[in-house]
Amino acid sequence: MxxxxxxxxxxRSPELKKQLISEITDTISRTLGSPPEAVRVILTxxxxxxxxxxxxxxxxxx
Known part of the structure; x- marks a missing residue:
C-alpha cells in the first residue's frame, strides 16, 4: 500500500486539494500498478x- x-x-481550496489527491492517486496507481483503493495520500x-x-x-x- x-x-x-x-x-x-x-x-488552497478544498476543490484543488481533492484534485491533487485524485491526480496523485492516478499517477501512483498507473506507475506502480497499485489499485487506486490501496493508495493513501496525506496532505499536511x-x-x-x-x-x-x-x-x-x-x-x-x-
Missing part, C-alpha cells in the same frame, strides 16, 4: 510562519 505525504503551504498544510526559506519564515519574505 503506497503512502504519499505532501507538505504544502496552507490556503503548514502555516506560512512555520515554513522557512533561506533562514526566514516565508511570510516575512518580500
Amino acid at each position: 503506497p503512502i504519499i505525504q505532501v507538505q504544502m503551504l496552507k490556503g 498544510e503548514v502555516p506560512e510562519e512555520n515554513w522557512g526559506v533561506g533562514g526566514v519564515p516565508i511570510n516575512e519574505k518580500n
